[in-house]
Amino acid sequence: MARSILHMLSPQKHMSPFDVNMAVDAGFDAVVPYTGVTLEEVTPLVQDAIFSRSPQDGLRTGIFIAGKSAEAALDMADAARRALVPPFALHIFADPAGSFTTGAAAVAVIARALRRLDGAGLSGRRVALFGGTGVVAYCAAVLAAREGARPVLVGYDGPERVGRIAAGMRARFGVEVEAADGSTAEAKRAVARDADVILSAAAAGVQVLSAADLEGADRLLVAADVNAVPPAGIEGVGVQADGEPLGRGRAVGIGALAIGNVKYQTEAGLFRRMLAADEPLMLDFGEAFRLAVEIAG
Numbered sequence: 001m002a003r004s005i006l007h008m009l010s011p012q013k014h015m016s017p018f019d020v021n022m023a024v025d026a027g028f029d030a031v032v033p034y035t036g037v038t039l040e041e042v043t044p045l046v047q048d049a050i051f052s053r054s055p056q057d058g059l060r061t062g063i064f065i066a067g068k069s070a071e072a073a074l075d076m077a078d079a080a081r082r083a084l085v086p087p088f089a090l091h092i093f094a095d096p097a098g099s100f101t102t103g104a105a106a107v108a109v110i111a112r113a114l115r116r117l118d119g120a121g122l123s124g125r126r127v128a129l130f131g132g133t134g135v136v137a138y139c140a141a142v143l144a145a146r147e148g149a150r151p152v153l154v155g156y157d158g159p160e161r162v163g164r165i166a167a168g169m170r171a172r173f174g175v176e177v178e179a180a181d182g183s184t185a186e187a188k189r190a191v192a193r194d195a196d197v198i199l200s201a202a203a204a205g206v207q208v209l210s211a212a213d214l215e216g217a218d219r220l221l222v223a224a225d226v227n228a229v230p231p232a233g234i235e236g237v238g239v240q241a242d243g244e245p246l247g248r249g250r251a252v253g254i255g256a257l258a259i260g261n262v263k264y265q266t267e268a269g270l271f272r273r274m275l276a277a278d279e280p281l282m283l284d285f286g287e288a289f290r291l292a293v294e295i296a297g
Contacts, residue, residue, distance in 0.1 A: 003060065010065075050089065064095070077284060103137070107143045109292075129151060155183065198234065224254035
């Protein structure tokens with residue numbers, strides 16, 4: 001059997017050690033990082049990878065798309081797919097900054113918490129995503145919309161930039177995502193008051209919402225935080241929380257480790273699927289979400 005090779009492409013200066021470790025631990029024989037990769041360079045790199053091996057060995061070859069931008073990663077994955085020349089093919093997995101698998105895990109764990117509360121899932125819920133310009137919020141918003149929720153991206157610098165991101169989601173995926181101002185304490189509190197679910201996906205070590213910001217959030221059912229670096233993104237939500245009561249109505253908290261456990265298993269599981277598959281795979285946050293739901297239960 002041919003050795004398994006994973007080519008990891010990133011437009012950034014460095015490849016994430018997290019993703020390299022995950023790929024090696026999943027069982028790839030060789031993991032090769034490429035940094036500073038532009039969109040235009042994806043096609044020749046992919047074709048070098050496929051034409052240097054027999055068609056049947058394409059199943060032992062993968063392209064991993066990294067980076068820091070959801071849209072750039074999706075564009076690079078599309079370019080990689082278009083570069084394939086049948087019968088030459090390979091696996092393609094997009095997970096920039098590990099955020100596609102993190103966003104998928106967050107939505108899966110939130111949906112589980114909602115079902116435990118009242119037997120229903122995300123459909124019809126208003127989901128406020130703080131850190132709305134980031135990759136985790138991007139894929140979580142799309143996934144929540146696909147599940148029938150009413151997601152709103154909250155912009156720390158106002159509604160304009162998140163509004164453009166939401167418009168891009170509508171154009172690319174046909175989903176409805178709102179945008180909201182989160183640039184002041186009062187603006188954040190207004191968003192929280194209307195939310196059934198809050199997901200904090202802002203930068204690590206930044207408190208987005210204080211306990212005071214949640215005082216009027218009477219509709220709130222789930223508050224989830226992907227930040228494991230103190231202080232918590234949402235005050236009162238511990239990193240190990242997995243449905244613990246927040247002390248306000250029926251609301252429960254979900255911490256970074258509960259989400260991270262599902263994220264870790266999801267990314268590792270998708271790498272292992274690449275190694276075991278009998279046909280070429282195209283993996284993005286949609287496939288990540290399907291696996292995360294299985295893992296979260």
